[in-house]
Amino acid sequence: MTHAPDSSVILITGTSSGIGLHAAIAAARAGHTVVATMRNLEGARALRDAATDAEVSLDIRRLDVTEPHAATDAVAGTIDRHGRLDALINNAGSGRLGTIENSTVDDVRAVMEVNFFGVVALTRAALPLLRGSTGRLITVSSVGGAIGQPFNEAYCAAKFAVEGFMESLAPVAATAGVSVTVVEPGAVTSSFVANVGRDLNQSGLANDPYAAALEAYLARAASSFGSAQSARSAGEIVAALLDGDRPPFRVQTSEAARQFVAAKLADLDGGVVQRMTATWLA
Structure with missing residues (x-):
């Protein structure tokens, strides 16, 4: 892979599909040198095909953030390989649909x-380089990092933890010239959604006492994802944060x-959110 000596080097996790894939392609098209990582390189075909179509080069590597x-x-x-690091995009993630009574602590x-410790580990490893590049x-x-959603307890807990971690880190990192941003997509069309929802019957989630609430939630979720944002659109927004003024x-x-x-940021006593999410289970 060749790149200009002064080009920005970007490390992105979770690029086999969805937002990560499109962020990697958009960043490369913008002229960045992109190190695109994923848990299993056997899933790299979609990314390689997208790079070929876009006529860009990527440095594709295996990275399981839990190892x-x-x-x-x-x-x-x-x-x-590239001599520098100008930005880290923590994108790798996984969901779990279920309530705690039908899950184990190990599931959580x-x-x-x-979703959390992988982000912490990458952030810790990257910060010394990002300080050097004011990245x-x-x-x-x-x-789901702002609003807790029914049957997404573990996932939302992890995303809440990420946002608390980053919100606390941001002013500290800023003193060393590093900007910190969290990106909050809503419903996005990607394989992530299918992976979360598969094998529900085998998981026990469809059993009492929460069967009716789960059925209502899944119907509402299916409706919301029917008008979801495209993964490409969301990925391009993520990549755009690499350029121009420091993002919020x-x-x-x-x-x-x-x-x-x-709705959450203006909801001081939590009542607005609770009333809203309660309607998803009716």
């Missing part, structure tokens, strides 16, 4: 490992996401 030393190895490998821990730390969260701390990727998050 010990994976974060430090990924950053070290980027420096060894697994979601936290990918950008961008993390794809979710509107919190960015939503659609008007629907902005309105959704705004």
Whole structure:
């Protein structure tokens, strides 16, 4: 892979599909050198095909954010090959649909490992390089990082943790010249949604006592994803945060996401959100 000596080097996690794939392509098209990582390189075909169609080059590497030393190895490998790191986009994530009574603590821990501790590990490994380049730390969260949603307890807990971590880190990182941004997509069409919803009957979630509430929630979710934002649109918004003025701390990727998050930020006693989410289960 060739790139200009002064081109910005971007490390992105979770690029096999969805927002991560499109963010990687958009960043490369904008002239950045992109290190695109994913848990399993057997899933790289869609990304490679997209890069061919866009006529861009990517440095595609394996990275499972839950593995010990994976974060430090990924950053070290980027420096060894490209000599610098100007931005980290934490995008890798996984969901789990279910309520705690029908889940195990290990199920919750697994979601936290990918969505939270993976982000923490990559951030810790990348910050010394981002300080050197006065770079950008961008993390794809979710509107579920602002509003807790029924049957998404583990996922929303992880995204809440990410946003609390980044909101606390942002002013500290800013003193060293590093900007911190969390991106909050709403409903996005991607394989992520299908992966969360599969095998519900085998998971036990369809059993009493929450069967009626789950059925209502799934119907509402299916309706919302019928008008979802495209993964390409969301990915391009993420990539655009690499250029121009330093972005704000919190960015939503659609008007629907902005309105959704705004309800929480103005809801001092929590009543508005509770009344809203209760209607999803009726």
